[in-house]
Amino acid sequence: MANQRTRFVIQPFRQNHQMDEEYATTTWQTLREAIHEIHRQNASGLSFEELYRNAYNMVLHKYGEKLYSGLVDTITEHLRSIAAEIAEANDDILFLKELKKKWEEHKLSSIMIRDILMYMDRTYVVQQKKTPVYDRSLQIFRDEVCRNPRIKDRLLGLLLELIQRERMGEMIDRSLMKTFSGMFVELGRDVYSRDFEAPFLAASTTFYQAESQEYILQNSASDYMKHAEVRLHEEAERVRHYLDSTTELKIKEIAERELIAKHMKTLAEMENSGIVTMIEDSKIAELSRAYGLFKRVTQPTPGLGIIRELMAANVKRVGMELVKDEERNRDPVLYVQGLLQLRAKYEKVITNAFLSDKQFYNSLNQAFESFINVNQHSPEYISLFVDDQLRKGLKGTSEEEMDNILEEVVMLFRYLQEKDVFEKYYKQHLAKRLLGGRSISDDAERSMIAKLKHECGYQFTSKLEGMFNDMKLSADTQEGFKQSLGGSSKVGGIELMVHVLTTGFWPTQLGAKCSLPPEITRCCDVFKEHYLRQHSGRRLQWQPNMGNADLKAKFSTRKHEINVSTYQMCILLLFNTTDTMSYEDIVNATSIPVADLKRALQSLACAKFKVLNKEPKGRDVDDTDSFSFNADFTCKQLRFKVATVSAQKETETEKQETRHKVDEDRKPQIEAAIVRIMKSRKEMEHNALISEVTTQLTARFVPHPNFIKKRIESLIEREFLERDASNWRKYKYLA
Amino acid sequence: MLAADPTLKQTVVQAQASARARNSMDPIKLIASDDSEIILDRRAAMVSGTIKNMLSGAPCDGSQFTESQQGEVKFKEMNAATLEKVVQYFYYKLRHTNHVGPLPEFKIEPEAALELLMAANYLDT
Numbered sequence: 105m106a107n108q109r110t111r112f113v114i115q116p117f118r119q120n121h122q123m124d125e126e127y128a129t130t131t132w133q134t135l136r137e138a139i140h141e142i143h144r145q146n147a148s149g150l151s152f153e154e155l156y157r158n159a160y161n162m163v164l165h166k167y168g169e170k171l172y173s174g175l176v177d178t179i180t181e182h183l184r185s186i187a188a189e190i191a192e193a194n195d196d197i198l199f200l201k202e203l204k205k206k207w208e209e210h211k212l213s214s215i216m217i218r219d220i221l222m223y224m225d226r227t228y229v230v231q232q233k234k235t236p237v238y239d240r241s242l243q244i245f246r247d248e249v250c251r252n253p254r255i256k257d258r259l260l261g262l263l264l265e266l267i268q269r270e271r272m273g274e275m276i277d278r279s280l281m282k283t284f285s286g287m288f289v290e291l292g293r294d295v296y297s298r299d300f301e302a303p304f305l306a307a308s309t310t311f312y313q314a315e316s317q318e319y320i321l322q323n324s325a326s327d328y329m330k331h332a333e334v335r336l337h338e339e340a341e342r343v344r345h346y347l348d349s350t351t352e353l354k355i356k357e358i359a360e361r362e363l364i365a366k367h368m369k370t371l372a373e374m375e376n377s378g379i380v381t382m383i384e385d386s387k388i389a390e391l392s393r394a395y396g397l398f399k400r401v402t403q404p405t406p407g408l409g410i411i412r413e414l415m416a417a418n419v420k421r422v423g424m425e426l427v428k429d430e431e432r433n434r435d436p437v438l439y440v441q442g443l444l445q446l447r448a449k450y451e452k453v454i455t456n457a458f459l460s461d462k463q464f465y466n467s468l469n470q471a472f473e474s475f476i477n478v479n480q481h482s483p484e485y486i487s488l489f490v491d492d493q494l495r496k497g498l499k500g501t502s503e504e505e506m507d508n509i510l511e512e513v514v515m516l517f518r519y520l521q522e523k524d525v526f527e528k529y530y531k532q533h534l535a536k537r538l539l540g541g542r543s544i545s546d547d548a549e550r551s552m553i554a555k556l557k558h559e560c561g562y563q564f565t566s567k568l569e570g571m572f573n574d575m576k577l578s579a580d581t582q583e584g585f586k587q588s589l590g591g592s593s594k595v596g597g598i599e600l601m602v603h604v605l606t607t608g609f610w611p612t613q614l615g616a617k618c619s620l621p622p623e624i625t626r627c628c629d630v631f632k633e634h635y636l637r638q639h640s641g642r643r644l645q646w647q648p649n650m651g652n653a654d655l656k657a658k659f660s661t662r663k664h665e666i667n668v669s670t671y672q673m674c675i676l677l678l679f680n681t682t683d684t685m686s687y688e689d690i691v692n693a694t695s696i697p698v699a700d701l702k703r704a705l706q707s708l709a710c711a712k713f714k715v716l717n718k719e720p721k722g723r724d725v726d727d728t729d730s731f732s733f734n735a736d737f738t739c740k741q742l743r744f745k746v747a748t749v750s751a752q753k754e755t756e757t758e759k760q761e762t763r764h765k766v767d768e769d770r771k772p773q774i775e776a777a778i779v780r781i782m783k784s785r786k787e788m789e790h791n792a793l794i795s796e797v798t799t800q801l802t803a804r805f806v807p808h809p810n811f812i813k814k815r816i817e818s819l820i821e822r823e824f825l826e827r828d829a830s831n832w833r834k835y836k837y838l839a
Numbered sequence: 840m841l842a843a844d845p846t847l848k849q850t851v852v853q854a855q856a857s858a859r860a861r862n863s864m865d866p867i868k869l870i871a872s873d874d875s876e877i878i879l880d881r882r883a884a885m886v887s888g889t890i891k892n893m894l895s896g897a898p899c900d901g902s903q904f905t906e907s908q909q910g911e912v913k914f915k916e917m918n919a920a921t922l923e924k925v926v927q928y929f930y931y932k933l934r935h936t937n938h939v940g941p942l943p944e945f946k947i948e949p950e951a952a953l954e955l956l957m958a959a960n961y962l963d964t
Binding site: 149 | 888892895905906907908913914916961963
């Protein structure tokens with residue numbers, strides 16, 4: 105009724121009649137009786153209005169203190185007798201049930217008492233800063249009943265025993281448990297945590313400590329983890345069903361610590377069933393469980409870190425064996441397939457069991473990087489694998505499958521530190537495929553290039569793309585050549601097909617020269633004339649090491665068409681005039697480089713198609729051997745191809761050559777990087793410069809510090825840089 | 840019932856109307872010191888914290904006071920006029936709770952003010 109608008113003076117409130125002490129005592133007596141009735145659950149005969157009015161009058165007439173202390177005494181007295189009654193119960197279940205009943209009754213009567221004494225709560229309690237009636241009533245219950253020495257320990261013991269029994273698989277009265285945990289909470293958070301939660305957590309720790317130690321000794325890791333998972337789930341359920349939600353984190357932490365964190369090492373390394381074994385056997389379900397469990401642990405060491413390390417170690421070990429495996433090192437395709445399979449296996453594990461965890465992928469990648477680069481041949485082998493796939497391996501596979509394979513290879517490529525070495529080899533192999541017309545699918549070639557471009561940028565693939573461009577231009581040139589000769593590209597009965605290759609794009613060898621037979625030389629001259637007429641100022645240089653030729657040969661039984669390399673053609677044409685030639689004669693007549701000549705002769709005389717006879721017979725070509733035309737040669741096919749005997753793999757000398765070329769190519773790249781950096785920084789310490797250069801170049805290769813140092817020295821000599829006069833280790837950029 | 844008093848009659852009509860309107864068959868009877876009675880909607884009576892406490896409590900066990908069982912409350916120290924004004928206020932409050940804008944005036948005669956103040960204190964309104 106505060107909406108008083110009319111202004112008027114409130115008269116000082118005067119008490120009509122003073123309540124005397126005696127009247128107050130009588131009024132209290134009435135109230136006390138009523139409170140007793142309420143405690144006896146027998147309020148139906150009481151008039152709320154009357155009791156309220158009595159309390160109101162007492163408080164109004166300054167007997168609040170008498171009312172409040174009288175109330176406290178009455179409740180205390182009542183609860184003392186209740187506590188004694190409860191403690192009498194012999195049977196434990198009866199004891200709990202009785203306590204539960206009394207607690208519920210007490211809550212109810214406390215509400216009723218609070219209601220009739222509401223006026224006191226509103227005025228006296230607020231003014232005197234006392235505890236409100238209901239809260240005070242619960243406090244008394246806490247002190248007189250819950251913390252009664254005959255009740256407290258017995259109650260706690262029984263509750264813990266019930267929980268223990270539930271853990272052992274018994275069914276217990278959960279609603280009873282819920283009442284008591286609720287009771288502790290209602291009596292105050294501190295009561296819950298001190299009188300119940302702390303002992304409960306301590307008991308849980310002991311229980312799980314003992315249980316986990318015993319269980320892990322008797323069971324396999326996967327069984328143990330199953331059990332741990334069940335236990336953790338149970339604890340969460342327990343909290344949900346009858347404990348306070350604040351306990352959840354605490355018990356979870358304890359269970360996780362005792363069940364998992366303390367046993368992670370054991371679980372990981374357990375023989376025949378530990379996580380190591382699971383990874384090896386790709387046990388997805390078990391690993392998935394392990395992931396879930398270990399993920400919970402973050403202290404003291406993150407659980408997932410352990411699994412990750414194990415996985416990485418495992419990958420490294422298997423990978424290391426693989427890259428050092430002699431058998432695989434003999435067959436690049438097998439080698440790369442091994443790598444791909446290894447990666448696929450772990451990728452499957454990570455995707456299916458480890459929820460595609462990014463960090464696991466990172467570890468896997470790091471592991472691969474570490475061992476792939478141990479084997480120096482990795483770039484070459486990967487390129488050879490692609491070569492194999494693009495020559496024949498992909499035949500009959502759909503575009504999608506092919507794309508997947510290439511995608512996986514690019515993944516391996518990503519691990520390579522010496523990407524420029526790969527580029528070198530890839531260029532060589534690609535050149536062979538393009539010139540020999542061996543590539544089965546132009547689309548596949550281009551998609552591979554696109555992937556590499558995506559991976560390393562335009563620079564990396566510009567030369568490779570230039571090669572494709574040359575091929576296209578050559579086709580046009582060939583057409584023009586044909587037109588100029590009047591519709592046929594035959595010169596003196598020899599059909600000439602020319603690929604014009606741009607220097608720098610292709611892995612051309614400068615030293616590759618040989619004296620071509622006169623009829624061929626004539627052809628070449630015709631073409632050269634035609635080409636230079638169109639493109640004046642260019643220089644054409646023949647690359648006999650890269651060409652091939654179709655020959656018609658007459659043997660004693662029948663004619664054959666033979667496809668051979670340019671070198672082999674030169675040799676075979678020699679036998680048009682003579683039947684027998686010594687090795688030395690051939691060298692003089694053709695001037696083919698020794699290694700290439702030996703290989704060409706070997707493939708003609710010692711391989712599948714023995715067009716020539718060698719004297720003496722044997723697998724290898726010696727300087728003293730002599731060769732003769734094998735007129736008795738027979739073959740079922742009309743056309744056949746004499747494959748050049750070349751281990752697809754490089755020989756040691758070639759390898760060193762490639763290596764040397766790679767190193768030469770690196771020099772300008774390193775120098776360019778140094779100059780770029782110094783130009784922007786002007787001054788730099790030696791170590792900082794080295795690390796900056798390394799970071800800039802890692803996309804292509806990892807330069808050796810010594811190598812960089814040499815480049816710096818060279819740049820100083822050429823006066824791009826100078827050493828600081830005062831600090832020997834500091835460089836300055838000279839504009 | 841004080842049928843002669845027009846305002847009280849109005850109050851009762853109001854009570855019955857609102858009870859019907861809310862489809863609430865839950866009237867409460869308030870009795871003044873001279874035994875005159877006012878019947879009103881339970882929700883209106885609940886505006887008073889004291890009456891609310893009297894009437895709440897779980898049904899069908901020993902936790903109900905007589906008032907709650909019988910649905911009537913006797914105020915031995917409150918006269919009919921004051922009680923009537925109080926009930927009027929209950930409806931006034933009920934109608935204008937959550938009201939936006941200026942409120943209509945609730946008229947109180949100066950001579951009744953003291954009695955009403957005491958009643959308000961008593962009823963926790």
